[in-house]
Amino acid sequence: MRHRLIIACALIIVLALSVTGPGATSARAEPLAEEVAIDRAALERAVAAYEAAQKTAADVQVRVDTAMAELDAAVAEQQRCEAYLRTRVSTLYRTGEAGLLELLFSAESLPELGERLDLLTRMAEQDARTVRDLKSARNLAEGTARSLLESQAEQAEALEALETEVARARAEFAASEAALKEYEQRQAAARAAAQAAREAAAREAAARAAKTRPAAPSAPPQDVTSSGEWRTAVASHYSRTFTGRSASGEPIGPYTMMVAHKTLPFGTLVEFEYKGKRAVASVEDRGPYTPGREWDLGPGVIRALDFSGVHEVRYRIVSR
Numbered sequence: 001m002r003h004r005l006i007i008a009c010a011l012i013i014v015l016a017l018s019v020t021g022p023g024a025t026s027a028r029a030e031p032l033a034e035e036v037a038i039d040r041a042a043l044e045r046a047v048a049a050y051e052a053a054q055k056t057a058a059d060v061q062v063r064v065d066t067a068m069a070e071l072d073a074a075v076a077e078q079q080r081c082e083a084y085l086r087t088r089v090s091t092l093y094r095t096g097e098a099g100l101l102e103l104l105f106s107a108e109s110l111p112e113l114g115e116r117l118d119l120l121t122r123m124a125e126q127d128a129r130t131v132r133d134l135k136s137a138r139n140l141a142e143g144t145a146r147s148l149l150e151s152q153a154e155q156a157e158a159l160e161a162l163e164t165e166v167a168r169a170r171a172e173f174a175a176s177e178a179a180l181k182e183y184e185q186r187q188a189a190a191r192a193a194a195q196a197a198r199e200a201a202a203r204e205a206a207a208r209a210a211k212t213r214p215a216a217p218s219a220p221p222q223d224v225t226s227s228g229e230w231r232t233a234v235a236s237h238y239s240r241t242f243t244g245r246s247a248s249g250e251p252i253g254p255y256t257m258m259v260a261h262k263t264l265p266f267g268t269l270v271e272f273e274y275k276g277k278r279a280v281a282s283v284e285d286r287g288p289y290t291p292g293r294e295w296d297l298g299p300g301v302i303r304a305l306d307f308s309g310v311h312e313v314r315y316r317i318v319s320r
Contacts, residue, residue, distance in 0.1 A: 043179050046169040050183075051190045053165045057158040058194035062201040064155055067148050068278060069205040071271070074141035075228040075318065081134035082228075088127055142319035145269040148280040153255040156303035228316055230273075233294035235313045237302045246285040252298060260285035260296035268320035272297070272305060274313045279304035 107113035166187070173180040244252050248266035252258060259270060259281045268283040272295075281301045288296040295315070297307060307313075 042172060043183055046165075046172065046183055047186045047190075049165050050162075050169065050187055053158070053162040054190050054194050057155065057162050058198055060151060060155040060158050061198050063151050064148065065198065065202040066205040067144050067151060069202070069208070071141060071144045071148065071280070071318070074137050074144060075316070078134060078137040078141055079228040081130050081137060084130050085127070085134065088130075138319060142269060145271070145280045145318045149257045149269075149282060152279055152304045153257050153300045156255045156300050160303065228318075230314050230316045232312055232314055234292055234310060235272075235295035235297050235307070236288050236290065236293050236310045237297040237307060238299050240299050240302065242299050248284040250284045252284075253300075255300040255303065256298050257281045257300040257304070258284040258298040259301060260287040260298075261294065262286060262289075264317075265320055269318040270315055271318050272301065272313050272315045274305040274307050274311065277305045280318065 107116055169183055170180065173183055238252070241254060242252060243254070246252055246258060246260075250256075250258065257280065259272075261268075261270075261283050264270075264283045266283055269280060270283060271278060271280045279301050281298060284298075285296065288294075293310065295313065297305070297313075302308065305313075
C-alpha cells in the first residue's frame with residue numbers, strides 16, 4: 001500500500017513538471033521578447049519623429065539667423081547714410097546759399113572757379129548717391145524684416161510641435177526606464193547635431209554680412225521713431241492662446257508676430273531682444289495702457305523670445 005502511494009506521488013510530480021517546466025518557461029519568454037520588440041519599435045518611431053521635428057526647427061532657425069545677419073547689415077548701412085546726410089544738412093543750414101555763392105565768387109581765376117564748381121558738383125553727386133543708398137538700405141531692411149515675420153511665426157510653430165513631440169514620447173516611455181534613457185541620449189545627440197549645423201550656418205551668414213557691412217555711424221539718431229538705434233522699454237504681453245482682431249484689422253493668432261504700441265503707425269516694423277533672443281514684429285494694435293509699459297508683445301513674439309511676465313526689453317525701429 002505504501003509502495004503504491006509513493007508511485008502515485010511520483011506520477012503527480014512528473015505531471016506537474018510537464019505542465020510547469022520548460023514549456024511554461026518558453027511561454028513566459030515569448031511575451032517578454034514580444035514586449036521588447038514593441039518597445040524597440042516605439043523607440044525608433046519616437047526618435048524618428050523627434051529628429052524630423054528637430055530638423056524642421058533647425059532649418060527654420062538657419063533661415064532666421066541668415067535673415068538676422070542681413071538685417072543687421074542693412075540697418076547699419078541705413079544708419080551710415082542717415083548720419084552722413086544729417087551732417088550735410090547741418091552744414092548746408094549753417095552755410096546757406098549765400099555761403100556757396102561766396103565760395104564761387106571769391107575765386108580769383110577761372111581755373112580756381114572751375115575747381116570749386118567741380119568740388120560742389122562732386123559733393124552734390126555724393127549726396128545723391130547717399131540718398132539712393134539710403135533708399136536701397138531701407139528697402140532691404142524692410143524686405144528682410146517682413147520675411148522674418150513669416151519665418152519666425154513658422155519657427156514658433158515648429159518649436160511648439162517639437163515640445164509636444166518630446167512630451168508625448170516621455171509619457172510613452174515613462175514605464176520603461178531603459179527606453180526613456182536611450183530616447184533621451186539619442187534626443188541629445190540630435191539636438192547637438194542640429195546646434196552644430198546652426199552655428200556653422202550662422203558663422204557663414206555673419207561672414208557674408210560682414211563683407212558688406214559699413215562702419216558704424218558717428219552720430220546715430222536719438223528719437224524713438226528713428227531707425228536702427230537700440231533703446232530699452234518695459235513690455236507686457238498677450239496670452240499665448242489669444243485669438244482675435246487687432247485695431248489695424250489684422251487677425252491675431254497663436255503665432256502672429258505683432259505688437260501693440262500707443263502711438264507708432266500701424267505696419268511699423270520693430271526688432272526686439274530679450275535675454276539674447278531676437279524677434280521682428282509689426283505694430284498692429286494699440287496699448288498697453290498700464291502706466292510704465294510701452295509694448296504689448298503678441299503671441300508669436302513671446303514664443304520667439306521665450307518671454308513671460310512684465311520685463312524690460314531692448315528694441316529698435318526697422319522700418320515705418
